[in-house]
Amino acid sequence: MEKERTFEDIIQYLKNDKTWDIDDETKEYTLMSLAGTLFGL
Amino acid sequence: MDEKLLERRHSDYQKAANHQEGEYVPVQANSGSGLCAYAGVNLGECIRNRKFYEYVTAVAEIFDEMYADTYTPPFPMTNVTAEKLLGGSSLSLSPDGTSVQATQKYYMYDTDYPQFIENHDKFISDTLLKRKYPHFFTDPIEKVAEIIKAVTDDTNEFIMGCAANSEEVFGGKYSMIPITGGAGYMYHPLDLLFDSYRGIKDTLIDLRRMPEKVEAAVEVIWQTECDHLDGVEVSYPYVQECPHIPTYLNRKQYERFFWPRHLELITNLSKAGNKAHILLEGRWQHINEYFLDAPKDSCIIHVDDDDPFEVYSLLGERQTICCGLPQKVYKYSDKNTCLDYVRNVFDTMASGGGFIFSTNKSWETLSDVNQNLIDCYNFAHEYGKY
Numbered sequence: 001m002e003k004e005r006t007f008e009d010i011i012q013y014l015k016n017d018k019t020w021d022i023d024d025e026t027k028e029y030t031l032m033s034l035a036g037t038l039f040g041l
Numbered sequence: 042m043d044e045k046l047l048e049r050r051h052s053d054y055q056k057a058a059n060h061q062e063g064e065y066v067p068v069q070a071n072s073g074s075g076l077c078a079y080a081g082v083n084l085g086e087c088i089r090n091r092k093f094y095e096y097v098t099a100v101a102e103i104f105d106e107m108y109a110d111t112y113t114p115p116f117p118m119t120n121v122t123a124e125k126l127l128g129g130s131s132l133s134l135s136p137d138g139t140s141v142q143a144t145q146k147y148y149m150y151d152t153d154y155p156q157f158i159e160n161h162d163k164f165i166s167d168t169l170l171k172r173k174y175p176h177f178f179t180d181p182i183e184k185v186a187e188i189i190k191a192v193t194d195d196t197n198e199f200i201m202g203c204a205a206n207s208e209e210v211f212g213g214k215y216s217m218i219p220i221t222g223g224a225g226y227m228y229h230p231l232d233l234l235f236d237s238y239r240g241i242k243d244t245l246i247d248l249r250r251m252p253e254k255v256e257a258a259v260e261v262i263w264q265t266e267c268d269h270l271d272g273v274e275v276s277y278p279y280v281q282e283c284p285h286i287p288t289y290l291n292r293k294q295y296e297r298f299f300w301p302r303h304l305e306l307i308t309n310l311s312k313a314g315n316k317a318h319i320l321l322e323g324r325w326q327h328i329n330e331y332f333l334d335a336p337k338d339s340c341i342i343h344v345d346d347d348d349p350f351e352v353y354s355l356l357g358e359r360q361t362i363c364c365g366l367p368q369k370v371y372k373y374s375d376k377n378t379c380l381d382y383v384r385n386v387f388d389t390m391a392s393g394g395g396f397i398f399s400t401n402k403s404w405e406t407l408s409d410v411n412q413n414l415i416d417c418y419n420f421a422h423e424y425g426k427y
Contacts, residue, residue, distance in 0.1 A: 005177075005178045005179075006167060006178075007166035007170055008166070009182070010186070014186055014190070020190050022194070034189070035166040035170060038170060039170060040131075041192070041196075
């Protein structure tokens with residue numbers, strides 16, 4: 001049975017996504033606060 | 042940019058906040074998309090087409106005819122791209138294309154407190170986000186990643202676009218000073234529970250039915266989400282706060298659940314030489330006296346629905362009072378009544394400093410901006426010369 005996806009899986013995918021046109025510093029900051037950002041929208 | 046004017050405005054503002062008379066009583070402008078509409082510009086169109094400069098210029102246009110020393114950087118509290126991609130947002134643009142409306146929808150239940158308290162971060166990412174965006178956890182991950190990238194890119198571009206243009210337009214063209222910025226934002230942990238997790242109705246019920254759990258959750262939020270403002274390194278510009286829950290609390294609740302951390306935040310700022318610019322949303326007449334216990338000149342009290350004369354009478358010698366033109370006065374009275382009201386406020390409060398002129402509310406719709414507002418602001422500057 002396939003493992004249920006967690007939010008951490010999404011973060012890891014985005015961390016390794018080379019197609020994202022974003023500088024490293026902004027990416028790190030964005031991912032660090034992503035759960036809060038998405039929850040707050 | 043007029044350097045001399047800018048310097049005079051900074052000096053007047055800081056003197057007022059320390060109970061000293063400057064050259065003039067500072068006149069504080071407020072933000073709101075009503076200013077954009079007044080300039081005939083559609084906010085929705087600006088957001089959709091990424092016209093940040095046009096938006097900020099439109100908001101500032103009124104200052105060609107209306108005097109003000111300070112500004113709040115305009116930031117339309119909605120993000121239509123996020124709304125479209127995520128299938129909804131807590132803040133959305135009204136059909137008139139001008140005003141922004143908030144929708145209350147909360148994802149934390151009263152039975153969730155133990156998980157929230159045990160591991161707050163895990164609870165948000167593994168439980169609350171699943172409830173809010175269930176498709177993030179079932180759709181192909183490539184698709185989810187594209188949505189998240191689009192939303193975050195858009196949000197970053199939005200914030201940067203508005204901030205950069207605000208400084209250029211308000212500071213550069215009008216030599217106006219921002220009322221806050223640079224030292225962070227003040228947020229009470231109970232307000233975060235109220236605004237982000239449990240909402241108005243449920244937080245107020247929880248305070249009665251499970252006060253210990255609320256206290257424990259608030260402590261977790263304080264430790265994980267709140268800036269304690271104990272490391273602020275600048276004394277100016279000041280730090281802004283717009284507390285939402287106190288107007289709904291009785292004295293006993295305020296004293297137990299809100300005031301201790303509030304006083305701590307205010308005192309931390311005061312120790313750093315900074316101040317809290319607090320908009321008392323709603324009515325605080327039953328709890329305003331707590332500000333007497335805060336250090337002298339630690340707060341700028343922006344009065345909303347309380348009677349400004351009563352607030353001044355209670356707190357005016359100890360804290361700076363920011364008030365002068367209630368919305369109900371300038372929207373529903375004739376020009377002379379408005380000017381008499383403003384004159385009376387100045388005659389009562391301006392002497393000796395500790396007073397900043399402002400409307401009580403921000404200017405959210407076109408009807409919040411009218412000729413009375415413009416006339417009163419121009420009069421306030423003229424009459425406010427020391």
